[in-house]
Amino acid sequence: MGLLNYITAHSLDEDYAHVSAQRSSGDHPVRPGSAALVVMLLFGLMVTIAGIRTAHNAPVSQTNHAQLVTQIKARSAKVDARRRQIEAVQADIGTLQAQYSQATAEGQSLSTQLSRLGVRVGSVPVHGPGLRIVVDDAPDATSSQQRVQDVDLQVLVNALWQAGAEAIAINGQRLTSRSAIREAGSAITVNFHSVDRPYVVSAIGNPNQLPARFADTRGGATWFDLHAALGLRFDMTPEESLTLPAANRLSLHFATTPGRLR
Amino acid sequence: MIAGLGLLLGVVLGLLLQPQVPLWMEPYLPIAVVAALDAVFGALRAFLDGIFDDKVFVVSFVSNVLIAALIVYLGDKLGVGGQLSTGVIVVLGIRIFSNVAAIRRHLFHA
Numbered sequence: 001m002g003l004l005n006y007i008t009a010h011s012l013d014e015d016y017a018h019v020s021a022q023r024s025s026g027d028h029p030v031r032p033g034s035a036a037l038v039v040m041l042l043f044g045l046m047v048t049i050a051g052i053r054t055a056h057n058a059p060v061s062q063t064n065h066a067q068l069v070t071q072i073k074a075r076s077a078k079v080d081a082r083r084r085q086i087e088a089v090q091a092d093i094g095t096l097q098a099q100y101s102q103a104t105a106e107g108q109s110l111s112t113q114l115s116r117l118g119v120r121v122g123s124v125p126v127h128g129p130g131l132r133i134v135v136d137d138a139p140d141a142t143s144s145q146q147r148v149q150d151v152d153l154q155v156l157v158n159a160l161w162q163a164g165a166e167a168i169a170i171n172g173q174r175l176t177s178r179s180a181i182r183e184a185g186s187a188i189t190v191n192f193h194s195v196d197r198p199y200v201v202s203a204i205g206n207p208n209q210l211p212a213r214f215a216d217t218r219g220g221a222t223w224f225d226l227h228a229a230l231g232l233r234f235d236m237t238p239e240e241s242l243t244l245p246a247a248n249r250l251s252l253h254f255a256t257t258p259g260r261l262r
Numbered sequence: 263m264i265a266g267l268g269l270l271l272g273v274v275l276g277l278l279l280q281p282q283v284p285l286w287m288e289p290y291l292p293i294a295v296v297a298a299l300d301a302v303f304g305a306l307r308a309f310l311d312g313i314f315d316d317k318v319f320v321v322s323f324v325s326n327v328l329i330a331a332l333i334v335y336l337g338d339k340l341g342v343g344g345q346l347s348t349g350v351i352v353v354l355g356i357r358i359f360s361n362v363a364a365i366r367r368h369l370f371h372a
Contacts, residue, residue: 004356007353007356007357007360008356008360011304011356011357011358011360011361011364012304012307012308012311012361012364013301013304013308013318013322015315015318015321015322016304016308016311016313016314016315016318017313019313019315019317019318020312020313020315023315031264032263032264032265032305032309032314032316032319033264033316034264034316035316035317035319035320036264036265036268036305036316036319036320037264037265037267037268037271038268038320039268039319039320039323040264040265040266040267040268040269040272040302041268041269041271041272041275042272042298042323043268043269043272043298043299043302043323044268044269044270044271044272044273044274044275044276045272045273045275045276045281046272046291046294046295046298046327047272047273047276047295047298048272048273048275048276048277049276049280049281049283049291050291050292050295052276052277052280053283053288053291054292
């Protein structure tokens with residue numbers, strides 16, 4: 001309380017009292033002069049400036065507020081738009097994933113189909129059980145009839161196809177729809193590659209059914225005759241596991257499909 | 263009177279010119295105004311007491327303004343600017359109130 005009392009008691013600058021006491025028996029009270037004018041001018045200026053500053057700052061903060069509100073609205077509209085975009089994109093993703101899995105399934109079935117076709121056409125190597133038939137000239141061949149001729153091999157191969165063989169190769173030359181077995185000079189060519197004796201014909205098929213069916217065909221009978229009458233070698237052995245290579249000449253240059261191949 | 267004329271001139275000048283206050287000075291302007299208000303009311307009371315003096319007025323005005331601004335500046339540097347401003351305003355407010363009370367007694371003889 002002492003401090004408050006002191007402040008209240010000494011609210012007037014003591015200098016005024018000091019100076020007036022020194023002035024001694026003040027003959028006339030001093031009127032405010034030019035210094036007072038300047039100080040009051042300064043005071044008025046300060047008050048005005050402070051007032052103007054405060055008045056300036058208020059609208060600025062109001063403007064800021066309005067700007068912020070506008071920005072918030074704009075941003076939240078943007079966020080909404082982005083959210084809708086995200087939903088649309090997610091729907092797209094779902095559609096695309098469905099399409100992708102469908103396409104994958106289609107591709108898988110196509111590649112399965114392709115490899116199965118390749119087995120039939122001869123464009124891929126094949127593996128499976130089957131028969132191995134080794135044919136050769138008669139041991140002491142004197143006439144050309146006692147040798148294996150291209151016709152004999154053709155008959156043999158046709159009989160095997162007829163008996164149900166799924167893939168055939170002669171001395172490692174895979175037979176395809178474009179294969180030819182013919183005589184060139186003294187040698188036999190398969191796929192335009194000359195093959196040497198003995199001729200090993202590998203046929204993939206059911207090893208239990210192939211021999212019997214082969215024997216039933218006309219070609220099979222022909223070969224049993226050749227074996228019995230002329231002494232040509234004919235050894236037929238069932239095999240658990242045969243591997244036939246892919247054919248090397250399958251490219252088509254002129255043949256095309258009428259429509260676009262699906 | 264001459265003091266009232268000065269005040270009016272200052273207000274008009276401020277309104278007309280609208281001078282830009284440097285940014286560093288802006289926080290101290292309100293407290294300086296309060297300090298100046300104290301000096302002005304003190305001078306008015308001294309005038310009514312018949313002990314007014316130009317020189318004392320000038321010195322008290324300038325020192326009040328400078329010291330108030332300095333205290334707030336120091337407070338800002340020390341991190342207690344708000345509390346020191348409050349303290350200065352309390353002290354100056356009490357002085358203003360008691361000076362105004364004395365002026366009122368002079369004017370209305372109450």
